[in-house]
Amino acid sequence: MNEVVYSLASAAIVSALSLAGVLTLMLGIQRLDRVIPLLISLAVGALFGDAFVHLLPESFEQSESTVWTSFYVILGILVFFIMERYLHWHHEHHEQSLNPVHPVAYVNIVSDGMHNFLDGLIIGASYLVSIPIGIATTVAVALHEIPQEQGDFGILVHAGLSPKRALFLNFLSGILAIVGVALSLLLGPAIGDYTAVMIPLTAGGFIYIAGSDLIPELHHERGLIRSVAQFGMMLIGIGLMFALLLLE
Numbered sequence: 001m002n003e004v005v006y007s008l009a010s011a012a013i014v015s016a017l018s019l020a021g022v023l024t025l026m027l028g029i030q031r032l033d034r035v036i037p038l039l040i041s042l043a044v045g046a047l048f049g050d051a052f053v054h055l056l057p058e059s060f061e062q063s064e065s066t067v068w069t070s071f072y073v074i075l076g077i078l079v080f081f082i083m084e085r086y087l088h089w090h091h092e093h094h095e096q097s098l099n100p101v102h103p104v105a106y107v108n109i110v111s112d113g114m115h116n117f118l119d120g121l122i123i124g125a126s127y128l129v130s131i132p133i134g135i136a137t138t139v140a141v142a143l144h145e146i147p148q149e150q151g152d153f154g155i156l157v158h159a160g161l162s163p164k165r166a167l168f169l170n171f172l173s174g175i176l177a178i179v180g181v182a183l184s185l186l187l188g189p190a191i192g193d194y195t196a197v198m199i200p201l202t203a204g205g206f207i208y209i210a211g212s213d214l215i216p217e218l219h220h221e222r223g224l225i226r227s228v229a230q231f232g233m234m235l236i237g238i239g240l241m242f243a244l245l246l247l248e
Helices: 002-019 022-027 029-062 066-095 101-129 131-158 163-174 176-190 194-218 224-247
Strands: none
Touching: 002 101, 002 131, 002 163, 002 176, 029 066, 029 101, 029 131, 029 194, 029 224, 066 194, 101 131, 101 163, 101 176, 101 194, 131 163, 131 194, 131 224, 163 176, 176 194
């Protein structure tokens, strides 16, 4: 019963982060542009830390076949790659349409909703393993969501939606995280190997997101001070995942 309460509370927190676009209105774009790379760096450390400190050790500890567990990790990387390629293609396809403004906005909402739903599945599966692993995964997801939701909010406003409407639609897509958690909690007990598959898949997905999506964004800034600050935030993210081991 505890994992249900924790899972739903975590999903509610992640859903609420869809309103992070408010920070854009409060801080302004220029200030936020200086903060976002640091948030991305923190997310990189948290995602790598959760994958290598929590998810992979747990996967191999519970595994009856290390070869299959390794395969699921690789499959997670490939699944996230394919999903991302499809969403990028779909986005570009609508951008080239005769009316590129609103279609781009709604394609972004749909893709963000899919992402939030997947986050919910991941969080639910993590809590089915243990509450500490669920908390660690929720923290990693949340830290990744903050800069992502800022980007999504910017896309929606740029596409012609008012800030209020952009926040509202972002929030609707964020609620799908709760749906994903609920489905994960229902599927888990019914499918014997559910967590044995989902946890290494999640690890592979986190490794892909951190290494393929987020780190390249950090290379856009080349100043020494900013680079050192980004590296420091990565270490903080990794350290946070090690600190959460104290809960186990």
